[in-house]
Amino acid sequence: MAHAHESNVKRIWNVFFILSVITIVEVFLGIYKPAGLHLTNFLGTSPLNWIFIILTLAKAYGITWAFMHMEGEKKWFRRSIVWTAVFLICYLVTLLLLEGGYLFDTLGPLVQW
Amino acid sequence: MEANIAIPSDSKETWSGGGVRPFGASYGKMMMWFFILSDALTFSGFLAAYGLTRFKFIDSWPIADEVFTHVPFIHGDYPMYYVAFMTFVLIFSSVTMVLAVDAGHQMKKNKVTWYLFATIIGGLIFVGSQAWEWNTFINGSYGAIKTSDDKILQFVKDGHQVGFADFVVGDRGDERVTHTKKNGLWFVSGQTVADYSVNQVIESYKADPSIQIKSELIDTGKKQKVVLSREEGLEQLLKGTQIVEGANLQVNEYGNTIFANFFFFITGFHGFHVFSGILINIIIFFNVILGTYEKRGSYEMVEKVGLYWHFVDLVWVFVFTFFYLV
Secondary structure, three states: OOOOOOOOHHHHHHHHHHHHHHHHHHHHHHHHOOHHHHOOOEOOEOHHHHHHHHHHHHHHHHHHHHHOOHHHOOHHHHHHHHHHHHHHHHHHHHHHHHHHHHHHHHHHHHOOO | OOOOOOOOOOOOOHHHHHHOOHHHOOHHHHHHHHHHHHHHHHHHHHHHHHHHHHHHOOOOOOOHHHHOOOEOOEOOOOOOHHHHHHHHHHHHHHHHHHHHHHHHHOOOHHHHHHHHHHHHHHHHHHHHHHHHHHHHHHHOOOOEEEEOOOOEEEEEEOOEEEOHHHOOOOOOOOOOOOOOHHHOOOOOOOOOOOOOOHHHHHHHHHHOOOEEEEEEEEEOOOOEEEEOOHHHHHHHHOOEEEEEOOEOOOOEOOOOHHHHHHHHHHHHHHHHHHHHHHHHHHHHHHHHHHOHHHHHOOOHHHHHHHHHHHHHHHHHHHHHHHHHHO
């Protein structure tokens, strides 16, 4: 690692600042739940939920790339970790959520309210 | 690369991979990354199972804002604030950890020591908060009635949820008290008897017209739980079989029992990761003080442990989103 001895302190605080701002925005939206975002539907769930998911992925990127120093690893080492995780998790989540929706469609009508 | 060629492993360095560095990463760091990958898949399995179950009960799933409403030392409804605090504590302890790694690169022993110390403190605050959160969840806030068809009925007055103590009057009517060693057979034990009986709650409901029943069903238009009319409420209430106060693996006053099961399992598994992370941090902390890494000429061990600690933070970011926000 050629850059091993230079200090990254400034960058670390920058990333912390960004992660904090994202968290504050999430908490703010989570408490106030603007009706226009919360009660409408977009691609299967509310726009608010999509905002939460995108902000979460942004935070995950910040933590992995800056704090865990993924940006400094060799390209194919990085890909062996990130691509594997992203592919398998997307696959699993897709199957399980489809199955969950199917279970609701078939079992939901049998529940009496 | 020396593919298919056996590397002599009788040297003393076999534990660290004998100095072979594929992809420019040391053996230990690479294995830590692969462990993190497998652990990430475990956690995503849990969260995806949570998603499946939530989709299965999409019309009656508990609303997180109505479940996690407490802040220590303060009374009232404050959804999100405490868990947001916990998130900040964990992110900040991640920052001190990465600062420790950075100081390690520059071989500044003192700085590494103090940053690691701050990381351990942050971790302890987080696990403590987690324990408090569990305790609050297990003890419950208002109490509810479980019906013979496994539904949870909560009580509201003027649009706000109320507890039994706020409207239940009279006495239990069945003379039951919790068995204690000093007033019965000391060698047998019985179930804890709730302060109120189901019949007493039904009578009090009939007597107080301002009380309404909140069902588990979600009004999809408003994304709020349906509040039943007085007549519908009584009809449901007459099916009541059990007083539920708090949540455990059998009953949950907030709604679906499996919500409580997932809460205990996922936050518990994450909390256990934090706990073991703190232990490893403490070991590393003492090694730093003793000068182990100073002598070794490299603080890479702090970096490897730091990867694990950041991963714990990374998982919490997802747990926070899918348990408390979405």
